[in-house]
Amino acid sequence: MALFYETLRSSVGIEGFYPNISTASTIFTVLAMVAGVLGYLYRPYWGVRRVPGPPAVPLVGHLPLMAKYGPDVFSVLAKQYGPIFRFHMGRQPLIIVADPELCKEVGIKKFKDIPNRSIPSPIAASPLHQKGLFFTRDSRWSTMRNAILSVYQPSHLASLVPTMQAYIESATENLHSSKEDITFSNLSLRLATDVIGQAAFGVNFGLSKSQSISESIRTTDNQCSQNDEVSDFINQHIYSTTQLKMDLSGSLSIIIGLLVPILQEPFRQILKRIPGTMDWKVDRTNKKLSGRLDEIVSNRMKENNRGSKDFLSQILSARESENVAKNVFTPDYISAVTYEHLLAGSATTAFTLSSIVYLVAGHPEVEKKLLAEIDGFGPHGLVPTAYDLQHKFPYLDQAIKEAMRFYIVSPLVARETSKEVEIGGYLLPKGTWVWLALGVLAKDPKNFPEPDKFKPERFDPNCEEEERRHPYALIPFGIGPRACVGQKFSLQEIKLSLIQLYRKYTFRHSSNMEKPLELEFGIVLNFKRGVKLRVTKRT
Numbered sequence: 001m002a003l004f005y006e007t008l009r010s011s012v013g014i015e016g017f018y019p020n021i022s023t024a025s026t027i028f029t030v031l032a033m034v035a036g037v038l039g040y041l042y043r044p045y046w047g048v049r050r051v052p053g054p055p056a057v058p059l060v061g062h063l064p065l066m067a068k069y070g071p072d073v074f075s076v077l078a079k080q081y082g083p084i085f086r087f088h089m090g091r092q093p094l095i096i097v098a099d100p101e102l103c104k105e106v107g108i109k110k111f112k113d114i115p116n117r118s119i120p121s122p123i124a125a126s127p128l129h130q131k132g133l134f135f136t137r138d139s140r141w142s143t144m145r146n147a148i149l150s151v152y153q154p155s156h157l158a159s160l161v162p163t164m165q166a167y168i169e170s171a172t173e174n175l176h177s178s179k180e181d182i183t184f185s186n187l188s189l190r191l192a193t194d195v196i197g198q199a200a201f202g203v204n205f206g207l208s209k210s211q212s213i214s215e216s217i218r219t220t221d222n223q224c225s226q227n228d229e230v231s232d233f234i235n236q237h238i239y240s241t242t243q244l245k246m247d248l249s250g251s252l253s254i255i256i257g258l259l260v261p262i263l264q265e266p267f268r269q270i271l272k273r274i275p276g277t278m279d280w281k282v283d284r285t286n287k288k289l290s291g292r293l294d295e296i297v298s299n300r301m302k303e304n305n306r307g308s309k310d311f312l313s314q315i316l317s318a319r320e321s322e323n324v325a326k327n328v329f330t331p332d333y334i335s336a337v338t339y340e341h342l343l344a345g346s347a348t349t350a351f352t353l354s355s356i357v358y359l360v361a362g363h364p365e366v367e368k369k370l371l372a373e374i375d376g377f378g379p380h381g382l383v384p385t386a387y388d389l390q391h392k393f394p395y396l397d398q399a400i401k402e403a404m405r406f407y408i409v410s411p412l413v414a415r416e417t418s419k420e421v422e423i424g425g426y427l428l429p430k431g432t433w434v435w436l437a438l439g440v441l442a443k444d445p446k447n448f449p450e451p452d453k454f455k456p457e458r459f460d461p462n463c464e465e466e467e468r469r470h471p472y473a474l475i476p477f478g479i480g481p482r483a484c485v486g487q488k489f490s491l492q493e494i495k496l497s498l499i500q501l502y503r504k505y506t507f508r509h510s511s512n513m514e515k516p517l518e519l520e521f522g523i524v525l526n527f528k529r530g531v532k533l534r535v536t537k538r539t
């Protein structure tokens with residue numbers, strides 16, 4: 001203690017400075033608090049400090065870089081720091097993996113050490129989103145995943161073709177009739193939400209219009225079929241989804257969570273009680289959504305003859321037949337996984353569909369080959385089967401892959417180490433957030449020469465580029481045991497939609513569209529101002 005006073009005296013340069021005990025203890029308390037705060041802020045960094053990365057600004061980390069470069073920030077950093085680097089989301093360091101071989105290591109070879117996802121602050125603020133498959137962990141996750149996969153048998157997917165086709169036909173009926181250009185991204189979101197609403201809940205949300213569809217598809221939940229309730233539900237769903245921002249534009253508690261996670265929950269608890277704040281609105285929306293979902297689930301549980309076409313009914317039936325542990329699929333988790341389908345299946349599929357049509361509209365030579373393949377399949381009234389979709393449209397497959405590479409809907413995939421593990425020569429402690437940069441891989445000229453050109457032919461199985469490419473260079477649906485469960489479902493829907501669209505129409509960019517296309521970075525990528533197109537009916 002004497003030494004401390006001596007040092008303090010000489011450092012402040014005051015000879016007669018002899019603090020009393022209470023001053024000393026105040027100084028100690030302040031120093032301990034400063035050390036505590038610094039320890040809290042820098043502890044996650046300390047364990048991964050050897051991984052290279054740009055200097056981080058205290059508290060906000062590298063978020064200013066994100067504001068500067070937008071979604072391209074990780075490509076810019078990968079060029080500078082190599083295939084594995086550090087990016088600080090506020091206080092939290094992320095280890096970004098931007099190399100296909102290293103992604104394979106994280107996603108497949110070392111999966112047992114990195115089996116879960118980290119929970120970013122927008123999700124930490126939303127219990128509704130945490131109970132889905134995406135964020136559940138360890139043994140609960142594997143039980144849930146096995147049950148869900150059993151629902152996605154090829155035969156079940158094939159049986160969904162007529163339902164999907166009915167929605168698609170209805171949604172795309174008279175696109176040419178309006179003299180105005182259409183906002184295609186809105187149409188595709190309505191369509192994808194309807195399709196997944198039917199597939200997940202057995203409910204016709206009726207967003208993509210038409211009487212005929214309501215008649216042709218059974219509406220199992222009476223309450224849901226009432227228009228105002230449905231639109232209320234959908235509005236809440238859209239609000240809840242769009243509030244899940246990954247930058248500093250979310251609610252105050254989410255922003256605090258990015259900067260000082262320990263304060264997020266106390267702040268959320270306070271803010272959600274103050275009317276008018278974004279936290280208050282998000283909380284109300286999530287409560288209403290959960291309430292509606294719980295109601296749908298409990299009504300469906302009571303139904304004796306619930307059928308087996310939709311996801312919710314299948315999960316409930318599996319649960320009753322003891323195939324699925326009842327303590328894992330409690331009603332709140334059933335609500336969450338069913339809702340997750342709506343969430344995961346609408347924005348992603350809609351974005352992908354819109355980006356393909358947008359890209360093809362700007363490349364008439366691609367459009368020509370696509371139309372030839374689609375017309376060559378058979379008469380326009382012939383609906384392709386699931387088998388046809390998988391095997392008879394090779395150029396369509398290439399165009400879809402290339403569009404998914406060009407605008408990758410989920411450029412980052414979040415994982416977290418559950419024990420100490422070595423990746424790319426760096427020892428990462430337990431609890432490290434490891435994020436796979438699918439977007440960087442997709443634009444790497446080593447695997448995709450001229451990456452900013454839209455060239456479906458690069459995926460032709462006979463071309464040299466395809467043969468040379470690393471097998472995990474393009475992984476828009478993720479990798480390994482934690483990859484997307486909806487991949488086949490969404491590809492089936494996207495292909496059916498494109499075939500139907502190009503049988504009837506061609507598209508060009510609207511003169512009202514910005515160039516280049518502007519994107520927004522939420523939980524998934526989105527269009528800032530939508531995709532606007534001019535429609536021409538084919539003769």
Ligand code: HEM
Binds near residue numbers: 346
């Ligand atoms: C074009 C459409 C879609 C894209 C690009 C996409 C992409 C992804 C990606 C990148 C992941 C993370 C994978 C990983 O960690 O390796 C994922 C996970 C997931 N997706 Fe999709 N998805 C799409 C459509 C769908 C659909 C239609 C559904 C539901 C029917 C769905 C349900 C899920 C679920 C539940 C997970 C979590 C899987 C788990 O953690 O075990 N997705 N998706």
